[in-house]
Amino acid sequence: MITVLVLLIMAEGTLSSGWSVTFENKNPCALKGSSVEFRCSYNYTDGETVRETAWQRGTFKNGSWTRVKLSDLPSYENRFKYIGDLQHNCSLAIHDLQENDTGYYYFWFDTDKYGRRSKESVYLSVTGLSARVYPERVRAGDSMTLECRMSCQLPGTVWFKDGHPVAKPQFQAQAEDSGNYLCAVEGHESEPSDPVALDIQYPPLNVSIEVSHTGHLTKGSSVNLTCSSAANPATDIYTWYKGTVFSSSSMLQVGSGQVLSLVSLEASHTGLYLCQARNSVGENNSTEVLVTVNQTDINRVILLVGIGVKVVIMLLIPLVIIWVWKKRCNSAVDKKEHSHDYENISTA
Structure with missing residues (x-):
């Protein structure tokens, strides 16, 4: 009886030894608001036929660790898509990532003979971006640094000031550098950080x-x-x-x-x-x-005096002309009258 039991165990081990689940990246990190793809492949014993596949999220429920299908979690509704097949591809895509999507993910599949779930998992880290200026109080002429914080390592970041690109995150502050700054992961500029105000004192x-x-x-x-x-x-x-x-x-x-x-x-x-x-x-x-x-407005006095003199002159000129003309007329009359006083009278 014991021999028969051992043989049954060995036979089940043989049947089960041909299946596996392989994750291309067990620790992906993605940006909040972006999408992520879990690249995955699975194998099973020849002769089996895959009937169903599912991805599960590891979570604590009623004080114990359990796995729940993503399709049963309302927070994932219309945000995930199985992009694998019923052959060997078990890849999954999740969109519009939120920071609470961070956690462990497992793959599960059923064949016509067995139901299997992966022992290993994918641990997804979802990070938001936080822009910071250092030091917080900056004076014109000080050296300063723009710092883009995140919970995991992502490709290079880019910076914007009031919507315009910033050449480099370290520079000597000037008055015109005051404004609102935000950072983004290169290639994901549509998911920037919240802005941080830079107030340069000068x-x-x-x-x-x-x-x-x-x-x-x-x-x-x-x-x-x-x-x-x-x-x-x-x-x-x-x-x-x-x-x-x-x-x-x-x-x-x-x-x-x-x-x-x-x-x-x-x-x-x-x-x-x-x-x-x-x-x-x-x-x-x-x-x-x-x-x-x-002390006095000399120019105005001179102007008024000048105008007064001109007016006086303009008034005097006609009077002088009339006076001269009358004088000449009187002189001519006198000469005529005096000429008869000396007329020669002949004697008889």
Whole structure:
């Protein structure tokens, strides 16, 4: 009886020894949102006919490890496709991968004689991308690195800033580099990471002064000087300096705040004005602006005097002409009258 049992076991081993399941890649890694293909082949004893195939997902259920067909899991509905056959190809494709698809996958098939399931499995890792800037606080002129994080090793990554390609992930930061950055796996640019904002801090740039009044500044009038700049963080300290018309080498502080108001102007307000803008990163100066205050508006006086003189002249010329003309007429009459006083009278 014992001999017969041993022979039966040996016979079953012989029948079963001809089957196998082989996975081309037992540890694939794929990007969230992309697709993956498990390349697989299987063999069985000659003379058997395959009736059914299925892929299963390993999972804990009621505290124990079990295998569940993908077709029985609602989360895989319309996302997987068996691309093998009933001969020797057992490949599987899964689409629109999610991070919770990470796990163990097994192949199972039935022949007309036996039902078999693979002892080994495919372990799928699904990774999302996480963009990061290092260091987190960057100042203009600092060296910085863009880092694309993922849970497994994938081919090279590419970077984009506000939709435009970035040449390299390491560079010296400048003010214009501020923006939103995201990374993607090369060849899978349609599944990028969430964007990360890069905020470059820089001292005030393009510091300039705007004068509220153009033209002549006369004694007693008023004028405002406004300082503006581009800065990150915003400029929080403005300081005003004044130097003489002939020299700006020794300037004295004359005010603070973004606007310098000069009221009731005097000749002493004449000079070169400069604004210094400062934030937590640094400071920069504007170019000097010349303010000139005239005691009187000489040009206007000269103009008015000139007009007055012209008017007087225009009025006097006709009067002079009339006077001269009348004088000449009177002179001619007098001559005629006086000529009879000396007429010769002959004597008889």
